[in-house]
Amino acid sequence: MAPFTVMGAARALRGGAVTSVQLAEQVLKRASMVEAQVHAYLTLDSDGLLQAAAEADEALASGGGRGPLHGIPIALKDNMATRGMETTAGSKILAGYHPPYDATAVVRLRRAGALVTGKTNLDEFAMGSSTENSAFGPTRNPWNTDRVPGGSSGGSAAAVAAGTAFGALGSDTGGSIRQPASLCGLVGAKPTYGAVSRYGLIAFASSLDQIGPLTHTVEDAAVLLDAVNGPDPLDATSYPGDLPRSDGRLGRGLEGMRVGVVSDLGGLEAVEPDVDASFRKMVAAMEREGARIVDASLPAAPHALSAYYLIAPAECSANLARFDGVRYGLRVDGATTEEMMSRSRAEGFGPEVVRRVLMGTFALSAGYHEAFYGQAQKVRTLIRRDFARAYEGCDVLVSPTSPTTAFPLGDRTEDPMSMYVSDVFTIPSNLAGHPAVSVPIGLDRRELPIGFQVMAPALGEPVMFQAAEAVEALAGFDTRAPYDPGFGLRGGVR
Amino acid sequence: MPIDIDIAHVARLARLRLSEEDLEAYGRQCRDLLEHVARIQALDTEGVAPTSHPFPMTNRFREDLVTPDSVLDRGEVLAQAPSTEREFFRVPPALEDD
Numbered sequence: 001m002a003p004f005t006v007m008g009a010a011r012a013l014r015g016g017a018v019t020s021v022q023l024a025e026q027v028l029k030r031a032s033m034v035e036a037q038v039h040a041y042l043t044l045d046s047d048g049l050l051q052a053a054a055e056a057d058e059a060l061a062s063g064g065g066r067g068p069l070h071g072i073p074i075a076l077k078d079n080m081a082t083r084g085m086e087t088t089a090g091s092k093i094l095a096g097y098h099p100p101y102d103a104t105a106v107v108r109l110r111r112a113g114a115l116v117t118g119k120t121n122l123d124e125f126a127m128g129s130s131t132e133n134s135a136f137g138p139t140r141n142p143w144n145t146d147r148v149p150g151g152s153s154g155g156s157a158a159a160v161a162a163g164t165a166f167g168a169l170g171s172d173t174g175g176s177i178r179q180p181a182s183l184c185g186l187v188g189a190k191p192t193y194g195a196v197s198r199y200g201l202i203a204f205a206s207s208l209d210q211i212g213p214l215t216h217t218v219e220d221a222a223v224l225l226d227a228v229n230g231p232d233p234l235d236a237t238s239y240p241g242d243l244p245r246s247d248g249r250l251g252r253g254l255e256g257m258r259v260g261v262v263s264d265l266g267g268l269e270a271v272e273p274d275v276d277a278s279f280r281k282m283v284a285a286m287e288r289e290g291a292r293i294v295d296a297s298l299p300a301a302p303h304a305l306s307a308y309y310l311i312a313p314a315e316c317s318a319n320l321a322r323f324d325g326v327r328y329g330l331r332v333d334g335a336t337t338e339e340m341m342s343r344s345r346a347e348g349f350g351p352e353v354v355r356r357v358l359m360g361t362f363a364l365s366a367g368y369h370e371a372f373y374g375q376a377q378k379v380r381t382l383i384r385r386d387f388a389r390a391y392e393g394c395d396v397l398v399s400p401t402s403p404t405t406a407f408p409l410g411d412r413t414e415d416p417m418s419m420y421v422s423d424v425f426t427i428p429s430n431l432a433g434h435p436a437v438s439v440p441i442g443l444d445r446r447e448l449p450i451g452f453q454v455m456a457p458a459l460g461e462p463v464m465f466q467a468a469e470a471v472e473a474l475a476g477f478d479t480r481a482p483y484d485p486g487f488g489l490r491g492g493v494r
Numbered sequence: 495m496p497i498d499i500d501i502a503h504v505a506r507l508a509r510l511r512l513s514e515e516d517l518e519a520y521g522r523q524c525r526d527l528l529e530h531v532a533r534i535q536a537l538d539t540e541g542v543a544p545t546s547h548p549f550p551m552t553n554r555f556r557e558d559l560v561t562p563d564s565v566l567d568r569g570e571v572l573a574q575a576p577s578t579e580r581e582f583f584r585v586p587p588a589l590e591d592d
């Protein structure tokens with residue numbers, strides 16, 4: 001059977017069961033079968049992938065290639081700079097942009113031996129929860145192509161779920177790795193803030209953005225994360241100290257682990273019954289496996305969504321000032337520099353980006369700064385304190401990842417707030433800077449995947465992945481279901 | 495809490511040249527969203543220090559070294575610009591004539 005996980009492919013490659021070229025061909029064949037329906041990729045670099053795979057095979061044959069990801073095809077969200085490969089962030093304003101440098105995460109991924117399949121679709125500048133905000137058309141969920149893959153890393157999730165990459169990197173500002181992982185039946189991890197360098201990640205909200213993996217297994221996620229994390233002199237916000245190995249506690253089970261169930265994470269009334277039932281069933285199963293289940297409380301968490309929708313737009317309005325038609329991207333001419341900039345930006349940004357830039361500009365403007373942005377930052381402190389108090393009594397916190405499973409395309413595009421609540425459970429970890437991972441645990445009545453979130457304190461990746469791996473084993477979820485080698489997408493032909 | 499937002503002014507600050515129709519629509523949406531998120535103003539944050547960053551960090555300094563990682567190729571950079579002249583980015587007049 002063809003390998004489908006990162007580690008499975010790595011073992012098959014080292015054992016001589018497959019070549020890297022065969023892995024690349026497997027990915028490209030699947031892409032030729034499913035991409036017309038799924039549209040996970042904005043750029044699929046077939047030639048580059050095959051050439052790199054041939055080089056990887058040569059290196060292995062001559063005794064080289066000791067990297068943990070040697071010869072494995074991995075996809076990149078299209079908000080990470082790749083030298084000479086188009087990088088758009090899903091925005092018309094960056095169409096045709098070929099960065100003159102690689103993001104640090106990309107450099108490290110390649111150094112670990114990985115091959116880049118291409119660049120995956122996303123909500124424009126990572127702003128959204130469905131990948132419908134891409135300027136280049138939506139991505140569809142491989143489990144059901146009438147539905148969204150989640151977002152903003154929806155292309156990365158769909159590529160891994162459909163077997164057109166063995167793993168992928170995404171970015172998570174308010175849930176943009178975990179929510180699409182949840183909706184596409186995958187593992188998706190947001191590391192501790194600063195664990196992975198943001199150099200070359202096109203900035204959305206700098207104090208929240210973090211790169212992380214989307215994979216079929218927890219082990220894959222830990223391996224992928226450890227390949228790209230670590231301090232970077234090119235990112236002053238990267239964590240300066242040594243990071244614990246993400247796979248350091250894998251295989252240790254749940255015996256004696258204190259698992260906090262958060263009663264007031266916010267928006268609980270909106271949780272779908274199947275999601276809630278599946279979540280509770282898993283918590284009970286964890287208890288049977290030796291975990292100590294405790295009640296946890298984050299009293300300020302219900303305000304996290306509001307704080308987030310002040311902080312993220314404020315930071316985005318500052319970050320996106322760089323898109324002005326001068327150095328790169330779209331330019332619409334004008335009689336003055338200011339007119340040229342104002343026309344270029346209005347023409348180049350999509351509606352959700354314009355909305356957030358306006359919100360953020362207002363929240364930072366004279367007379368409102370303290371009432372909006374300042375207050376939101378204080379709420380952020382309250383949330384951090386709540387987490388600190390909760391972690392006195394437990395090792396990890398758990399919740400559903402998303403209140404709902406994958407929703408139909410077009411369902412939430414008219415009402416921004418209905419889209420924003422998709423991230424109600426994922427946002428608190430971003431505000432605190434803590435790691436969190438989504439693990440698939442089952443299907444709802446419509447056969448759509450349900451995700452389970454494990455949160456841990458800063459630098460708690462080892463215990464987080466330990467718990468996540470135990471959840472994975474208890475769930476026994478088959479992440480390969482959407483893809484049938486004989487027919488392409490199983491449920492997808494619609 | 496009703497929010498008073500001069501959307502045309504905000505759009506000017508953000509360098510977004512929007513039509514009257516778009517301004518009206520965005521203004522309404524922003525007002526609705528801001529009224530929702532403004533609920534946090536009811537929270538008591540007396541004496542609470544703001545968090546600007548997940549970790550308490552101070553400025554970190556390193557030697558300002560020229561390394562292959564920190565220097566971009568000028569030709570490659572300029573090739574991405576919509577308009578250049580010699581080794582410069584070219585823009586329309588920045589100052590209006592009086």
